[in-house]
Amino acid sequence: MNTKMRAALTVEKQVVIALWKLxxxxxxxxxGNQFGVGKSTVGAAVMQVAHAIKDLLISRVVTLGNVQVxxxxxxxxxxxxxxxxxxxxxxxxxxPEHQAAEYINRKGYFSIVLQALVDHKGRFTNINVGWxxxxxxxxxxxxSGLFQKxxxxxxxxxxxxxxxxxxxxxxxxxxxxxxxMPWLMKSYTGSLxxxxxxxxxxxxxxRMVVECAFxxxxxxWRSLLTRLDLSETNIPTVITACCxxxxxxxSKGEMFMAGWEVEAxxxxxxxxxxxxxxxxxxxxxxxxxxxxANQFHDWxxxxxxxxxxxx
Numbered sequence: 049m050n051t052k053m054r055a056a057l058t059v060e061k062q063v064v065i066a067l068w069k070l071x072x073x074x075x076x077x078x079x080g081n082q083f084g085v086g087k088s089t090v091g092a093a094v095m096q097v098a099h100a101i102k103d104l105l106i107s108r109v110v111t112l113g114n115v116q117v118x119x120x121x122x123x124x125x126x127x128x129x130x131x132x133x134x135x136x137x138x139x140x141x142x143x144p145e146h147q148a149a150e151y152i153n154r155k156g157y158f159s160i161v162l163q164a165l166v167d168h169k170g171r172f173t174n175i176n177v178g179w180x181x182x183x184x185x186x187x188x189x190x191x192s193g194l195f196q197k198x199x200x201x202x203x204x205x206x207x208x209x210x211x212x213x214x215x216x217x218x219x220x221x222x223x224x225x226x227x228x229m230p231w232l233m234k235s236y237t238g239s240l241x242x243x244x245x246x247x248x249x250x251x252x253x254x255r256m257v258v259e260c261a262f263x264x265x266x267x268x269w270r271s272l273l274t275r276l277d278l279s280e281t282n283i284p285t286v287i288t289a290c291c292x293x294x295x296x297x298x299s300k301g302e303m304f305m306a307g308w309e310v311e312a313x314x315x316x317x318x319x320x321x322x323x324x325x326x327x328x329x330x331x332x333x334x335x336x337x338x339x340x341a342n343q344f345h346d347w348x349x350x351x352x353x354x355x356x357x358x359x
Contacts, residue, residue, distance in 0.1 A: 057085070063093075065089075065094070070094065070271045070293070075087075097289070098282075098289035105296075109292045110174070115205060122254050125168060125250075126249075126254060127250050127253075128209055129207070129216055129219060130220070131203070132165040132221070134226065135164065135255070135258040136162065137161070138153050138155070138159035138160070138161060139283070140274070140276070141160055141283055142158065150183075160180065160276075160287070161181060162175065162176075162291070163188050164261065164291070165258075166258045168254075168257060170257045170261035172291050174194050177288055185225040189227075190227075198232070217231050219233050220232050220233075221234070234251070235248040236248055265290060265291065267309040268297060269290040
């Protein structure tokens with residue numbers, strides 16, 4: 049909106065400001081100085097563009113596409129009848145105001161989890177964003193729409209191959225955190241024979257595409273490495289927008305320089321992670337909370353079942 053003080057930003061300038069902010073580890077103030085606007089204007093531009101990308105593009109860009117092309121792609125890499133590789137990655141955030149302890153992941157910093165299924169070229173075909181960092185990958189997966197579609201057999205065509213005397217549907221590949229299912233393969237553990245070792249090698253080789261996809265996502269959109277300074281409700285929208293932009297770049301064959309990933313790794317390693325003081329405060333709060341919960345047995349209502357009904 050135009051005001052007496054300043055003309056409204058054009059859509060083009062808002063998009064450029066948002067892309068710059070998402071692609072760099074720069075602060076809102078630094079980006080604002082770069083474009084001659086205030087830091088609040090940068091924040092508003094980022095969210096407007098991120099919402100537009102999520103609302104208008106995600107259903108067209110983060111999609112399964114041609115399943116047979118994906119299956120053929122993974123088969124060429126060594127694994128037959130595979131429709132994707134799944135994994136989760138942690139996106140660092142600032143300490144949330146509420147329930148901060150829930151966001152501390154196993155590495156000791158605050159994060160939100162991005163679960164993604166990728167095709168043979170490392171493009172996201174399904175994403176789930178927003179679970180707190182403390183939550184295990186398997187739980188996130190079991191509570192996702194992706195799990196439900198795979199369980200119901202509605203994600204992929206009913207296309208089976210015969211291996212020995214077993215019919216194998218189109219499956220996805222996961223690491224040991226995921227459950228072994230007829231439609232989800234993971235590696236063998238323990239003492240292995242040569243055929244099991246070969247199976248693990250092929251699975252691992254194909255599963256690397258999802259790890260590479262996360263690496264390229266964060267190398268291009270480096271704001272994801274620097275503790276997103278947003279509310280818990282806005283962070284998933286920004287992460288989703290970055291995933292859409294990743295797919296657009298990959299599909300269009302946009303240049304990706306090896307130095308970007310090196311720089312991203314350096315940034316991630318050098319950034320002050322975790323925020324130990326905030327983590328300690330959150331953990332102390334949880335300990336304090338548990339000490340009160342410990343006294344439940346003294347309450348008159350202890351042992352009485354309570355039914356919570358959603359409004």
